Amino acid sequence: MSRIIYLNGSYVNENDAKVSVFDHGFLYGDGVFEGIRAYAGRVFKLDEHLQRLYESAKSIMLSIPESYGKMKEAILETIRRNELRDAYIRVVVSRGAGDLGLDPNKCPKPTTVIIASSIALYPPELYEKGMPVITVPTRRNAPDALDAQIKSLNYLNNILAKIEANRAGVMESVMLNAQGYVTEATGDNIFIVKNGTVITPPAYLGALNGITRQVILEEAKNAGYPVEERPFTRHELYVADECFLTGTAAEIIPIISVDGRQIGNGKPGAITVDLIGRYRALTGTTGEPVYPEQ
Ligand code: PMP
DSSP, X not given: OOOEEEETTEEEEGGGOOOOTTBHHHHHOOEEEEEEEEETTEETTHHHHHHHXXXXXXXXXXXXXXXXXXXXXXXXXHHHXXXXXXXXXXXXXXXXXXXXXXXXXXXXXXXXXXXXXXXXXXXXXXXXXXXXXXXXXXXOOOTTTSOTTSOBSOOHHHHHHHHHHHHTTOSOEEEEOTTSOEEEXXXXXXXXXXXXXXXXXXXXXXXXOOHHHHHHHHHHHHTTOOEEEOOOOHHHHHTOSEEEEEETTTXXXXXXXXXXXEOTTSSOOHHHHHHHHHHHHHHHHOSEESSOOO
């Protein structure tokens, strides 16, 4: 089935969803985006994603043509038009078409695209068995160069780290910042568990303050696990009892080795498994209804 795409106020067939080659999103990666999930006919954490989208846009002085309410409705309508209940939704707002120079002032009209489709980042068996990762030479962008809180169309930093993972024969890498502190994976946040405490690096080190990260921090507290947001180095990662990554697309994926050091007993840890269960319970039951509720 051909997908229906929201493009600048219209719903068009994917073959007709075309964007100018002069769009600065294409020429320079000038724009912002969000990745959102719907489960069982409900969009999970839609307001949190929308808030982050508008904040990313504000930070780069990009005025999103759609109001907050219009954008929300357009997302729901795109899911409906594609008759989906479980979906991965990609919202992209780029600077729009301009000339061949950098100047965003030459781009009068931003481009808005909403795609409702599906995503599978990792094979299902890795969620049961866990996944090996490595740390890579490519450092996460310094916040004073490009703040990780801006979910921009500039992912080259993360893509370089992904290439390094691929070349090493693993599916994901962990990025350090320039000081050597652990920040996050290429498209996911990272957590470790040590002596029952759930620990994640503070976002200011150069990690996106992920929405899944926030949900896990909250759920860990609800479950009674001590929680810490604090910097840690590779050593602490190597000697962690448990490790997992979090993200809208990846959900929660257990990590069983880092740079060849086995984590815990080499199997997904008990707290990780508990948090995966809690996350799944939430995604299936909460969120913005897409269709009129029966
Ligand atoms: N870090 C990066 C760099 C990301 O791109 C993402 C989302 N794709 C995440 C972390 C996870 O964020 P969220 O839980 O909000 O999806």
